[in-house]
Amino acid sequence: MTEQALCNAMRLHGDTVYRLALCRMQNTADAEDVYQDVFLRLLQQTADWDDEHMKAWLIRATLNRCADLHRFRLRRPVLALEDIPELARPADDSAAGLWDAVARLPEKLRTAVHLHYAEGYSTEEIAALLGVPPATVRTRLHRARRQLKDLLGGIDDE
Amino acid sequence: MMNDYRKLMEEISVPEELEDRVLCAARRQRAEQAGPKRLEKRGWKPVLRGAVCAACALALVLGTVHFRPAEKSGEQPGTAPVMTYSFGLTAYAADTGETVQPNANGGLAFDSGSGMADQETGHYTGCLFRVTGEEIRTVSLTVDRGGLYRSETRTGLTTEEVRKLWQAEEAGGSVCTIYGKDENGPMNAEVMTALGTSVTEDYDPEARYGFWVPEYREDPDTDLRQAARASIDTFDGARLTVTVTFADGGEQSKTYTLSTGRLRVEYGEDGTRTMLPQLAGDEEPFVYGIYAASEAESRWLQWPVQDSRTVWKGNPYGIINGKLHSGIDIPADQGAVILAAADGTVTETGFDAARGNYLILDHGGGLTTLYAHCRNVDVKEGDTVQARAMIAAVGSTGMSTGPHLHFEVRQDSEPQNPVAYFDSAIRETLKAE
Numbered sequence: 001m002t003e004q005a006l007c008n009a010m011r012l013h014g015d016t017v018y019r020l021a022l023c024r025m026q027n028t029a030d031a032e033d034v035y036q037d038v039f040l041r042l043l044q045q046t047a048d049w050d051d052e053h054m055k056a057w058l059i060r061a062t063l064n065r066c067a068d069l070h071r072f073r074l075r076r077p078v079l080a081l082e083d084i085p086e087l088a089r090p091a092d093d094s095a096a097g098l099w100d101a102v103a104r105l106p107e108k109l110r111t112a113v114h115l116h117y118a119e120g121y122s123t124e125e126i127a128a129l130l131g132v133p134p135a136t137v138r139t140r141l142h143r144a145r146r147q148l149k150d151l152l153g154g155i156d157d158e
Numbered sequence: 159m160m161n162d163y164r165k166l167m168e169e170i171s172v173p174e175e176l177e178d179r180v181l182c183a184a185r186r187q188r189a190e191q192a193g194p195k196r197l198e199k200r201g202w203k204p205v206l207r208g209a210v211c212a213a214c215a216l217a218l219v220l221g222t223v224h225f226r227p228a229e230k231s232g233e234q235p236g237t238a239p240v241m242t243y244s245f246g247l248t249a250y251a252a253d254t255g256e257t258v259q260p261n262a263n264g265g266l267a268f269d270s271g272s273g274m275a276d277q278e279t280g281h282y283t284g285c286l287f288r289v290t291g292e293e294i295r296t297v298s299l300t301v302d303r304g305g306l307y308r309s310e311t312r313t314g315l316t317t318e319e320v321r322k323l324w325q326a327e328e329a330g331g332s333v334c335t336i337y338g339k340d341e342n343g344p345m346n347a348e349v350m351t352a353l354g355t356s357v358t359e360d361y362d363p364e365a366r367y368g369f370w371v372p373e374y375r376e377d378p379d380t381d382l383r384q385a386a387r388a389s390i391d392t393f394d395g396a397r398l399t400v401t402v403t404f405a406d407g408g409e410q411s412k413t414y415t416l417s418t419g420r421l422r423v424e425y426g427e428d429g430t431r432t433m434l435p436q437l438a439g440d441e442e443p444f445v446y447g448i449y450a451a452s453e454a455e456s457r458w459l460q461w462p463v464q465d466s467r468t469v470w471k472g473n474p475y476g477i478i479n480g481k482l483h484s485g486i487d488i489p490a491d492q493g494a495v496i497l498a499a500a501d502g503t504v505t506e507t508g509f510d511a512a513r514g515n516y517l518i519l520d521h522g523g524g525l526t527t528l529y530a531h532c533r534n535v536d537v538k539e540g541d542t543v544q545a546r547a548m549i550a551a552v553g554s555t556g557m558s559t560g561p562h563l564h565f566e567v568r569q570d571s572e573p574q575n576p577v578a579y580f581d582s583a584i585r586e587t588l589k590a591e
Binding site: 003006007010014015017018019022023028032035036039040043081084085087094095098099102113114116117118120145 | 160171
């Protein structure tokens with residue numbers, strides 16, 4: 001892959017990779033490392049992908065890289081929303097609360113929530129990305145929603 | 159709530175210096191490897207642009223064309239000049255090369271894989287359609303806003319032919335995406351030619367036309383998707399007129415009103431994607447796109463319940479667990495007013511264990527609507543009603559667990575998706591809950 005193609009890929013999917021890494025790692029430095037690693041790996045790829053395949057590859061690579069880094073950590077701290085320097089505008093309380101609630105979800109639920117709600121993937125697509133049955137993804141989303149509702153103190157706007 | 163999460167995530171973007179950091183690292187890595195030289199830069203350009211555009215296409219591009227298939231000939235000879243031939247539009251799916259026929263109310267969602275946008279040549283939205291029909295001689299297309307383009311696929315191109323396409327591209331007026339298995343083998347090309355707001359040409363059944371925005375401003379600060387959506391919105395409220403002449407000298411013209419929005423997408427078990435001619439709810443997968451409705455041919459209905467704009471998504475229209483749910487459920491308060499969806503005649507009222515108190519209206523042309531689970535029905539068989547006349551009250555009679563209206567639309571006794579029969583002004587106010 002050429003450098004120009006790499007730029008292009010970063011422009012198209014950089015946010016997807018960074019947001020997912022941030023959601024998983026809960027740490028901006030780690031998220032940046034994952035980001036760099038994933039795109040350097042992409043540069044080594046020679047396959048002629050269409051865009052959706054490239055995005056799927058990037059998501060899988062991001063998740064794998066996050067999992068690698070997690071092996072070195074026993075407990076995961078939660079990142080506060082206001083500590084993210086790249087926010088487009090200052091976070092309000094409800095956004096900070098939501099971010100925190102999602103951050104406290106178990107990893108598997110959080111990944112499913114992020115891919116479904118932030119990236120708009122269907123349960124079938126997430127199942128393909130994670131290599132698990134669609135029913136499992138649906139269960140994870142369901143459990144995640146229930147836990148979020150508990151964490152957010154019964155705000156019922158489903 | 160989860161919509162808020164998406165919005166929240168959209169606020170977060172990659173730190174500026176990070177891209178540069180990766181590029182530096184990439185250059186270092188490259189220098190260390192000093193591997194064999196790859197394709198020269200010029201050769202890559204079209205592929206890159208293709209990638210950019212595929213993103214727009216996948217994220218945003220799709221259209222729906224509503225049209226009612228022509229009535230069987232001779233059905234209404236007194237009211238309209240007898241047309242020997244007729245024509246219509248079909249959606250064209252660029253990825254599979256298939257054309258898609260219309261369904262309920264002529265509603266039809268179409269998908270594309272090959273749009274393109276850049277500052278110099280404008281935005282080729284990738285919303286493609288074909289004109290179909292018998293014995294068509296010429297086709298004229300006019301759009302009152304934005305523009306149109308023609309899209310062709312050329313296969314098995316030699317290097318020389320590819321070079322010619324690039325030359326043509328540099329001369330202006332057309333853009334192309336070149337792709338192929340490897341750079342030495344035969345290449346394929348998508349050639350897109352801008353046509354302006356109006357074109358008349360000889361009929362080619364293979365020709366595909368798409369919507370084109372001449373002025374596309376690329377602003378590095380805005381999100382690619384947002385920018386493309388704003389660009390597609392050029393066509394919101396625009397009108398497309400299609401006129402064809404037939405071999406026997408006849409001429410026919412149809413005008414379509416275009417609107418844009420988040421259209422619902424459904425994923426099948428086998429991973430296939432189906433676009434539905436209805437707006438997506440907050441948490442539903444969608445594709446941003448254009449849809450069109452034939453002004454003369456679509457049958458539009460009025461919303462049948464006063465004071466409720468909700469469609470219950472727990473039991474939508476369609477096949478669920480192998481059983482067809484032949485209508486939509488509209489939850490409303492007990493006693494809420496049920497309105498006639500269109501002018502018509504009451505053909506049946508009654509009670510049964512499943513539907514409770516119900517009535518059926520006939521709107522002519524084979525179109526009927528059914529209203530079930532009513533608390534009471536205020537009209538009797540044979541009555542003539544006008545659109546939005548009060549005909550019944552919402553209840554929970556029959557097989558029902560709470561007050562709601564079960565609303566069905568049938569064309570020639572075949573159940574249709576009711577949502578396709580509401581125009582965009584109504585659809586935009588609907589909530590799925």
